[in-house]
Amino acid sequence: MDYSSRARLVAALIALTAAVTLATHINIGLTRHPDRTLFVELWRTGRYFTILTTFMVVVLFARVAFSGRLTQGWAAGIALWTAIVSIVYHALLARELSGLRLYVDHGMHTVIPIAVALWWLAFAQTSALRYTHSAWWLLWPGLYMGYALLRGEIDGRHPYFFLDPPLIGWPKVLMWIPTLALVFWVSGLGLIWLGRRINRDRPDREDAARGDLQPR
DSSP states (O other): OBOOHHHHHHHHHHHHHHHHHHHHHHHHHHHHOTTSOHHHHHHHHTTOHHHHHHHHHHHHHHHHHHHOBOOHHHHHHHHHHHHHHHHHIIIIIOOOOOHHHHHHHHIIIIIHHHHHHHHHHHHOOOTTOOTTHHHHTTHHHHHHHHHHHHHHHHHSOOSSGGGOHHHHOHHHHHHHHHHHHHHHHHHHHHHHHHHHHTOOOOTTSOOTTTTOSSOO
16 A cells, blocks of 8 residues: 555654664674674564564654555554563563663563554554454464574574573473464554454545455
């Protein structure tokens, strides 16, 4: 679909905020560990769902800013994924930080998810969303969990306690995976319900069903 100039401007600000937050996060790591190269720091931070999803925000919202286009499935999907990032962090992973690290941490886990959610509520069309999208939106967290577990087995470092077999054992990890999948799925269903309630389709805009995440 084609977004308005206002939507594109806000998307540009979100993409810029996410990019600056990521760059600052990486710079903090390099400052605290001057012996690390940029590649090593990127590899280290690339193990986290938050980092990868925030990078996805940069890419998708930059696309909106420059081309004015993003399918309904992707727009709602990134809103869902960033919201889960925030919820899981504040419920399970929040930690005591100070200074610039505190601002960067809340930038990724609070400010950006709220900004993405508000952008979706304000500008995204939702007529093409179907309840089956909630299953398609499981692909990204599912791929990530497989990646995190495989990478942890290779380099011995696991990003989160619920994906750390040496720490909590495989039985508990295998309990956490379907639990998190259920959270994503139910949240996706709720997002679709909300999207249908706030349907903002306008006759002068293209049908965003074309090229959506879900094959039609």
